[in-house]
Amino acid sequence: MKYSIQSGFAGFPSVDLIGGPTPLQRAVNLEMVLRGEGINAGIYLKRDDLMPIGGGGNKIRKLQYHMAAILGNGADTVVTFGGIQSNHARLTAAVSARLGLECHLVLSQQVDIRTDEYQANGNPWLNRIFGANSHLLDRDESAELFAKSLIDRLEGQGKKVAVIPTGGSTALGALGYAECAFEIAQQADAAGLNVRNISLANGSSGTQAGLIAGWIDLEKSPDIITGYAVMASRGSTIDATRDLAASTLKLIGGNRLPDVFTPGVDDSQLGAAYGQPTQSMVEAVGLLAKTEGVLLDPVYSGKAFAGLLAQLRAGAYASGDDVIFLMTGGVPSIYAYQGALDDSFSGHSYSTVGIL
Numbered sequence: 001m002k003y004s005i006q007s008g009f010a011g012f013p014s015v016d017l018i019g020g021p022t023p024l025q026r027a028v029n030l031e032m033v034l035r036g037e038g039i040n041a042g043i044y045l046k047r048d049d050l051m052p053i054g055g056g057g058n059k060i061r062k063l064q065y066h067m068a069a070i071l072g073n074g075a076d077t078v079v080t081f082g083g084i085q086s087n088h089a090r091l092t093a094a095v096s097a098r099l100g101l102e103c104h105l106v107l108s109q110q111v112d113i114r115t116d117e118y119q120a121n122g123n124p125w126l127n128r129i130f131g132a133n134s135h136l137l138d139r140d141e142s143a144e145l146f147a148k149s150l151i152d153r154l155e156g157q158g159k160k161v162a163v164i165p166t167g168g169s170t171a172l173g174a175l176g177y178a179e180c181a182f183e184i185a186q187q188a189d190a191a192g193l194n195v196r197n198i199s200l201a202n203g204s205s206g207t208q209a210g211l212i213a214g215w216i217d218l219e220k221s222p223d224i225i226t227g228y229a230v231m232a233s234r235g236s237t238i239d240a241t242r243d244l245a246a247s248t249l250k251l252i253g254g255n256r257l258p259d260v261f262t263p264g265v266d267d268s269q270l271g272a273a274y275g276q277p278t279q280s281m282v283e284a285v286g287l288l289a290k291t292e293g294v295l296l297d298p299v300y301s302g303k304a305f306a307g308l309l310a311q312l313r314a315g316a317y318a319s320g321d322d323v324i325f326l327m328t329g330g331v332p333s334i335y336a337y338q339g340a341l342d343d344s345f346s347g348h349s350y351s352t353v354g355i356l
């Protein structure tokens, strides 16, 4: 196994799994299509779905910090949690493979979809290819109790076990997105952007909390950051995001969260429940795919991008404003939603012929 541990954000140890900044890409064709609807803002994609391991995605930035701590403690086995189609689980499996760690995934039935493609295709299939041990729980089984007995068993076999909480969303994991805030600011400055909004999906809140912490550390207003809640209601997502942003800033030891601060959270795209497809998600996935050749995922970034499109269509941003959408990955789960996505795609096409 070969890896290098470097001094990462705020001097915390980090395993390099990305190798440099991810691209900030202008969505020119999409802009052209939206101009036909009277929308003139600049639209940029921060491509955190493009990373050189496991298919990429936001969890890699968090795992850079978690894994450095785990290796530093001499652990040889990792246990983490998620739903069957968890991207965090898949990326923990991939990163464990790279780092030579034994990986155990405790997977729950969080979403009431029983199709074969949901239960077996996409992420759970990739987990097996990456060599992880998957423990699929029954609907009412407690992940916490199962993990406790699993850890006892592994430790009984002489293994040194480290646990990564759901989504890697601790202050340590969120450091990855505080670091990303600096990366985005640098890229936006270099491109001369007038950034009025950064949109992203919010599940377990670590990504948005980290971005907020970084933005505050940069002495910029975190009010431009909008998280589209895909897992819980606005109220509980706001609380979780604020608490985690505060603990991330505390860890960094820099600026503090403003005394009165409400993170920007919008739950209008949640739909019936976490992981249940919505019509606006299907439209958003199709629009970006057909204009830019870029894939969103049905659970997180598809719903968040639908939210950004709704804001653009409501006239929230004008000519001269730039918005950045954080592409957080998750594309393998598209294979678990073939039925939901199929019907809605037939017949659409967009004219994007033009010269830059």
Ligand SMILES: Cc1ncc(COP(=O)(O)O)c(C=O)c1O
Pocket: 057, 058, 086, 087, 088, 167, 169, 201, 202, 203, 204, 205, 206, 207, 208, 297, 300, 301, 328, 329, 330, 331
């Ligand atoms: C593809 C994708 N996007 C966004 C998120 C949300 O990130 P967070 O849990 O940090 O809010 C996740 C979390 O699982 C994800 O897998």
